Amino acid sequence: MSLSTHTQVPFELQGKGVGSHLVRGALDLAGERGLELVPLCPFVAGYIRRHHEFLGLVTQSNRKRLQLE
Numbered sequence: 001m002s003l004s005t006h007t008q009v010p011f012e013l014q015g016k017g018v019g020s021h022l023v024r025g026a027l028d029l030a031g032e033r034g035l036e037l038v039p040l041c042p043f044v045a046g047y048i049r050r051h052h053e054f055l056g057l058v059t060q061s062n063r064k065r066l067q068l069e
Contacts, residue, residue: 001035001036002026002036002038003040004023004026004039007041007044019043023043027044027054030057036057036059037054037058038058038062048068049068055069
């Protein structure tokens with residue numbers, strides 16, 4: 001299991017896709033390792049809402065609780 005609690009990039013890099021790139025890399029790695037993800041970070045949860053291909057990393061109960069579907 002992997003908990004995603006916080007995502008942060010330097011102020012000067014905000015809005016340039018760096019956070020999304022970071023999250024996608026972490027999600028790809030979690031998928032490769034067969035990890036179950038608990039996206040507590042609002043940025044990560046939002047990313048998964050926009051990229052449904054990663055929903056399989058989150059259990060059904062966490063999907064409902066975090067309103068990912």
